[in-house]
């Protein structure tokens with residue numbers, strides 16, 4: 001799906017901006033620190049030379065992303081063996097981390113959950129033959145370059161392959177070598193034409209890469225045209241900016257989005273350490289602009305594969321006004337095997353959430369099937385036995401309960417006749 005066509009412009013986001021000189025990134029901070037949480041002290045340690053105005057400017061972060069092992073080794077301790085290994089990995093799967101996201105890493109913890117998502121691992125290539133390049137076969141359903149039409153009522157517009165951070169578990173890591181590109185005006189017009197002529201399309205998902213790497217005026221020009229199509233009911237934006245660079249969710253962007261609702265935004269928090277003051281403020285700004293925010297996390301080994309972490313993540317999301325939406329089983333993507341968990345882990349997590357917290361805090365655990373089969377919800381089986389007349393159900397504590405199944409009875413007489421039959425089902429049931 002995220003293929004580079006001949007007419008695609010190859011650019012880096014915000015190329016119109018002058019990159020900051022080395023002096024500007026090294027100067028001492030003169031402004032006062034904004035009020036923040038413990039996060040501020042981590043940022044001071046790693047990036048104390050950065051001014052507050054630069055730190056609050058998403059374009060500064062974007063221009064100053066760490067994209068090589070040599071740069072990374074200047075910021076966090078890496079042995080020469082680690083550096084050599086990481087150079088081998090990044091030759092196949094590049095590296096990009098925003099200073100903001102890097103500042104969230106606890107450098108004294110080699111198993112830090114932020115580190116595992118951002119910093120390459122030798123296992124990406126040592127286990128690299130396991131899995132598939134494009135398990136979801138996204139290219140197959142591309143109707144015009146960049147537009148995927150798999151389900152009847154919705155389409156996916158892929159506007160760019162640029163992301164502020166390259167997540168080590170990304171399903172599209174096969175695309176990382178294509179260079180930074182955004183769709184040209186002509187390509188976008190072709191996508192819009194397809195949508196205009198397909199009246200079944202009521203939901204347009206804007207994705208990438210990360211679509212918020214486009215400037216706000218550029219995004220507005222596209223969103224305004226989508227909104228002008230009468231049969232398009234909702235627009236959805238898929239972005240990880242609130243997590244890896246929340247400074248992007250600024251007033252200009254929120255004011256623009258507020259003009260074209262209903263717009264929904266799906267983001268991708270995987271661990272509660274990502275829910276900083278900055279991230280919470282970004283989500284709050286979106287919600288206040290009329291943009292509901294949902295979260296799609298990926299179940300990752302050593303990052304969020306326990307009930308306790310998921311519970312804390314989901315509660316922190318709700319406190320940030322973000323609804324936990326999906327928990328994805330990590331796809332069968334080459335270069336991610338070391339981060340994948342058995343499906344049973346996800347099922348156990350779901351069993352540990354249901355009943356122990358409110359339904360609002362529980363995402364749907366899904367497997368996105370290979371070969372474009374779509375999403376299938378997976379979870380513990382609460383039906384122990386079933387006849388036409390009755391179900392035996394297990395609750396979250398393991399207790400069994402009878403539940404009469406009304407079936408398709410059309411008259412009161414049939415209903416009365418059915419009740420004694422249900423009571424004859426020979427299944428022992430424990431009632432509390």
Ligand code: SF4
Pocket residue numbers: 162163164165166167169170171172208209210239240
């Ligand atoms: S933000 Fe999404 S598309 Fe971009 S690298 Fe991360 S997981 Fe992949």
